[in-house]
Amino acid sequence: MYEVIGNIASRAFRVMWMLEELGQPYEFSPEKPHSERVRSLNPSGKIPILKDGDAVISDSTAILTYLADKHGALTYPAGTVERAQQDSLTHQILDEIDAVLWTAARHSFVLPEDKRVSDVKPSLMWEYSRNVANIMARAKGPYLMGDMMTIPDIILTHCGGWALSAKFPTDNAEFKTYLKNARARPAFQKLRK
Structure with missing residues (x-):
């Protein structure tokens, strides 16, 4: 299961919306920017962060692209x-x-x-x-x-x-x-x- 770390009033909303569109289960962990947990996962202290198992991905656009490519939805195929x-x-x-x-x-x-x-x-x-x-x-x-x-x-x-x-x-x-x-x-x- 994915974990979305951030604040729903931030760009984390984009990630959660993408996961809802994809019908993928996820856990939402509310965190403010620069919190201790956020800094442990992303030294810049920025949110959102997506955890996919042990993998940690930051930046909402990178996360959206990863999820769209992984699930083959909400995107056109690479190379087109x-x-x-x-x-x-x-x-x-x-x-x-x-x-x-x-x-x-x-x-x-x-x-x-x-x-x-x-x-x-x-x-x-x-x-x-x-x-x-x-x-x-x-x-x-x-x-x-x-x-x-x-x-x-x-x-x-x-x-x-x-x-x-x-x-x-x-x-x-x-x-x-x-x-x-x-x-x-x-x-x-x-x-x-």
Whole structure:
């Protein structure tokens, strides 16, 4: 059985959602970043962490990719054009959405107060809005890759919720429809209860 270590309000949600989609049993072990247990498994102190037997995997995207490849679901096969396009979307979301939100979080509450630059948030909001439009222009159907939900959908949907709680722009109609569709999935709803 898998063990997911982290906080459900963090990127660990992505891993749990993936496992729910795959129908795989797992144990959730709530831990905050930098806890003693987390540091013993990942010296950076970052969550989430997935344990698969004695194997320890960190970084939510690496975990999602591992699980998708291992179970042959929510991904296209390695070496296909579709997989390259899927990976391209994944990296675009990480670079242009996740990183923007993480920068805003760091300058809002993560960094020590004397290291925060509060004036950066409006430019990050503008960048986020522009980047969401660019990603939506690439969408091929109800999900980013078409009719099949894949790894980038889990990441982007999670980021959409993060953005909402951080009061980032939510006026892109296409994105609203996309998020509503992704969040309606039974596996997502199970975790939201």
